[in-house]
Amino acid sequence: MYYPKILDYQDDIRSGYEGQGMGDGCFLCYTRFMNNREIAKLLREIAASYVILSEDRFRIIAYGRAADSIEKSTVEAEQLWKEGKLTSVPGIGGSLAAHLGELLKTGKVKHFEDIKSKIPEAVFPLLDIPGFGAKKAYRLVSELKLDNAKNAIKDLSAAAKSGKIASIEGFGNKSQQDILDALKRLKEGQVKENRMPLPYAGAIADDILSYLSKCEYTLQAEFLGSLRRRVATIGDIDIAVSTRNPKEVVDWFLAYPQKEKQVEKGTAGATILLKSGRQVDLRVQYPGRFGAMLQYFTGSKNHNIHLREVALKKRLSLSEYGMKALSKEAEMYKLTGASYSKKEKMFEFPDEKSLYRALDMQYIPPEMREDTGEIEAAGTNKLPDIIGLSDIKGELHIHSNYDLEPSHDLGISSLKEILTTAKSMNYEYVGISDHNPSVSKHTKEDVVHIMERRKHEFEHIMLSNKSIRVNLFIMMEIDILPDGKLALPEEAFNYIDAAVVSIHSGFTIGTGMMTKRVLSALSHPKAKILGHPTGRLLGKRPGYDLDWQQIFKFCFENNKAIEINSYPDRLDLPDSLVREAIKNRVKLVIDTDSHDKEHMSLMKYGVSVARRGWAKKDDILNTLPYNKVKDWLLKP
């Protein structure tokens, strides 16, 4: 199995990340900046309070849905509020928008405080414990008379250890032990987001998938869940197998060589823990019902909820097994590709295409299933034809091993190796974008000389490797300095065709300054691409903020492209911003930022980011043939 190697980004980390949580000019603010995660938590506390108060269940659902939605939003609620666009978040209507406005303006909400005042404070910390909902938390707080929110977890733990919980009505020894286990996990931080970047999960899952395909009873094996939707970070790995012999497939799965231990085993599937500590769930299903299962476990949750609502309007109840007919009329439907089980009054779907067709929709690719308009679009035949891996004709951001004494890391593959790999991928061209020579270690003249030498050597290599027939752009990835200038002397630009410009230091200067800095760098006629535009490192660093509307406007008007960087820890531009960029008619390029020829195969992950951002082929410049890319890249 091929695992992408992790490069040393220590430079980035040392110079950049100093934590976040405060907005610009926070010292002048009287109220603390409240981020989306904190707002979501507050909304969930209100939902929990309503549960305890036996408030209308649909109101409770509404608060929970709003919390999910706010947490997932890539734009901070504060920003949306300032722009008067809070109600653009699905699940936020007039009432919640007003409450959140009050929250962001004054730091509190009268209505929320009234509700929370009716609930013992100690309930809220307990909501973080796995397996705890509002009712259980409230019950225990009342029975055990926990009156101190700060010590609630500790007090609960003490009560469990002394055996007090088992004697409470409705609880027993098992639930007492479960609570102790859950508290242990909470303490160890296992509950907190422990997600890995998609390409790592993809590499693990590819190996399991190929192992499962070797089982003689496997008819079809697919990813499920966030992995199949190609979300940037993945928790558990979920896999589905279509088979007529479920038991044999489950046993085969349990014999996987990388298995550390078996967690669960049932007739419909099994769960194992890998030696790497990652959990893998397998689901098995008969071929006739495989489509419904695949659809159900691929999600997302919101997509499924919406889809079931559509089904209900046709008097069909959608579940992981198929669609149950709820009326005489529905029983008579003729659904192409589906079969009908009279006994269960259930339509069964061998594949997803027939399932979506049954609801009078276009097939929706997994990457788009987030309930952000795809269901409406598919119902009116307006789903965009999104880009595929085979549309890519080359890429423009690869690091070679040519030593021009850069301030960042060198690649390890030679130009010739890169060309050969590109050829094997059917690329028409590559752009070699090595890091610029270190500014501190050289004089201006040194740099110009190094650049001149590099150009000549590359041209020489091209001449002696004509038979490979892949075109070359001699490019450079240039640091954007804190003052917005580029870390390359003007004379040295004569020796490159074009540049990717990126930020590698000074990450915490605030949105306004950062935006100016980037726009200044992009103003250079040879600066054509903004590299890894948010600077995020998944799970390590959130990235800096830019005024995207300004950036998009500038890029559109000046023919600059924004990069989707496929490097495993980056996947940057993030999918939601890809969609925004496209709405603003900005062109994108998908690059791998390869430091090794092996990394070039990671292109598929950049493409999946583009697909999640609803990018069509003509939104992505490196789907163009060589001559057209050349026209754009070399035009001053």
Next chain:
DNA sequence: GCCGTTTTCGGCCCGACTGTTTTCAGTCG
């Protein structure tokens, strides 16, 4: 609470699992 090619009022997704039950409530995905 939200939301709208059946609606500005009257709807609002589906099923599995678990522990404690003796028919179900709570939690989860």
